Amino acid sequence: MARVHVESWRSTYRGLLPENFLNNLDIQRRLDYWRSVFENESPGEFALVAEHSTQGVVGFVSGGPALEDLGPYSGQVYAIYLLASQQGQGIGRAMFEGARGSLVERDYAGFMLWVLEGNPTCGFYEHMGGQLIGRKEDQIGGQPVTELAYGWAST
Numbered sequence: 138m139a140r141v142h143v144e145s146w147r148s149t150y151r152g153l154l155p156e157n158f159l160n161n162l163d164i165q166r167r168l169d170y171w172r173s174v175f176e177n178e179s180p181g182e183f184a185l186v187a188e189h190s191t192q193g194v195v196g197f198v199s200g201g202p203a204l205e206d207l208g209p210y211s212g213q214v215y216a217i218y219l220l221a222s223q224q225g226q227g228i229g230r231a232m233f234e235g236a237r238g239s240l241v242e243r244d245y246a247g248f249m250l251w252v253l254e255g256n257p258t259c260g261f262y263e264h265m266g267g268q269l270i271g272r273k274e275d276q277i278g279g280q281p282v283t284e285l286a287y288g289w290a291s292t
């Protein structure tokens with residue numbers, strides 16, 4: 138998951154986030170992050186992986202309670218990443234539907250997620266039925282960015 142996280146951030150955000158920020162992403166730091174997530178996991182949270190028969194984990198999706206109140210969206214997909222080499226074969230849809238199922242199991246009424254403006258994945262979310270429900274200004278790697286919220290009113 139740590140490797141996918143770093144590789145996918147680099148391929149997804151090249152041109153959208155500062156080059157030195159992407160170059161400084163570190164698999165060991167991500168490994169520590171994921172270890173602490175799993176050690177402190179609460180019942181409301183989940184993470185699913187897509188595993189290739191020979192390449193190991195090639196994608197993951199995680200979620201849990203919404204971290205901000207944006208109306209009738211009590212669940213949130215925190216992250217969904219798939220290695221570029223594995224995209225376009227239906228794995229993303231399978232991960233997204235897996236996340237939806239995990240949210241349903243935990244009784245969330247709708248869910249939302251944040252995506253960087255300019256990320257082509259906005260098209261994927263719209264294709265999966267997401268509605269644009271909000272935007273916020275933020276900073277990533279020292280660069281001002283706009284993030285968009287997509288919502289699914291029911292799971």
Ligand SMILES: CC(C)(COP(=O)(O)OP(=O)(O)OC[C@H]1O[C@@H](n2cnc3c(N)ncnc32)[C@H](O)[C@@H]1OP(=O)(O)O)[C@@H](O)C(=O)NCCC(=O)NCCS
Pocket residue numbers: 145149217218219220223224225226227228229230231251252253256257258259260261264
């Ligand atoms: C978003 C992501 C998980 C989608 O995974 P994927 O395996 O490429 O998507 P799929 O092949 O399962 O596509 C599912 C459907 O969405 C459509 N789709 C995929 N990407 C799309 C896009 N960018 N815009 C519009 N539609 C898209 C496909 O055509 C397909 O349609 P169909 O099933 O009706 O024929 C993957 O592209 C990814 O990891 N992207 C980079 C990381 C990223 O940006 N993550 C989100 C951060 S907020």
